[in-house]
Amino acid sequence: MIPTPDLGHLKASDYQHVYEPAEDTFLLLDALEQDQERLRQAAPRMCVEVGSGSGCVSAFLAGVIGKQNAVFLCTDVNLRALQATRQTGTQNQASLEPVRTDLVSGLRLQGRVDVLVFNPPYVPTPSEEVACDGIAAAWAGGIDGREVTDRLLPRVADLLSPRGVFYLVAVRENKPQEMIDQLAKAGLHGEVTCQRRSGPERLCVIRFTRRAGQP
Numbered sequence: 001m002i003p004t005p006d007l008g009h010l011k012a013s014d015y016q017h018v019y020e021p022a023e024d025t026f027l028l029l030d031a032l033e034q035d036q037e038r039l040r041q042a043a044p045r046m047c048v049e050v051g052s053g054s055g056c057v058s059a060f061l062a063g064v065i066g067k068q069n070a071v072f073l074c075t076d077v078n079l080r081a082l083q084a085t086r087q088t089g090t091q092n093q094a095s096l097e098p099v100r101t102d103l104v105s106g107l108r109l110q111g112r113v114d115v116l117v118f119n120p121p122y123v124p125t126p127s128e129e130v131a132c133d134g135i136a137a138a139w140a141g142g143i144d145g146r147e148v149t150d151r152l153l154p155r156v157a158d159l160l161s162p163r164g165v166f167y168l169v170a171v172r173e174n175k176p177q178e179m180i181d182q183l184a185k186a187g188l189h190g191e192v193t194c195q196r197r198s199g200p201e202r203l204c205v206i207r208f209t210r211r212a213g214q215p
């Protein structure tokens, strides 16, 4: 069993500014743990988490893959989240590399990403609530809770390496099947690997991989 990362360095006051790991985060950890053999066998060199928040997911992923075995790039629009990510890396002896950017903008990652992870702001809200930074950026997802995710999806097939895999957290309102169908057109196979009900939310993790025969 992979230990949940130590987040003892983050206080209640930090979580006023940075997303505190919650059921969605833990479902993603479960999905990664469930795939640990598959992930290790693929021997990933480049892992990218979009929207790393506390850094909990990337620190866990480093534990799954091996802390010395890959680069762990962590992007976020929230500066305080990136500070927390760096601290979480240090606290858990994982070298997480925080980058402040929108999604993966400005990073030259085409065809290089072996593991891509995104627990996006998925809560349906009016479009004007989708935030550029700060804690609101953690949850406000705009129409269908998809406005941020929908900006990443068209780039995924281009980012992934031939053995690349993409883990995406979603809720029912995000229309997971529609996203699976959309990425199928880009040559990716998507399937729900974990799901859980948490209060009113029906959460799932979708795993996307290249279809056999696709470059």
Ligand SMILES: C[S@@+](CC[C@H](N)C(=O)[O-])C[C@H]1O[C@@H](n2cnc3c(N)ncnc32)[C@H](O)[C@@H]1O
Pocket: 019, 020, 021, 022, 024, 025, 028, 050, 051, 052, 053, 054, 055, 056, 057, 075, 076, 077, 078, 081, 101, 102, 103, 104, 119, 120, 121, 122, 134, 137, 138, 139, 148
């Ligand atoms: C639901 S939280 C998830 C945090 C963490 N990955 C976890 O699972 O606990 C979403 C994160 O995405 C970040 N975020 C929102 N919009 C973003 C964007 N356009 N580019 C990068 N990060 C973004 C937020 O600041 C927040 O840290």
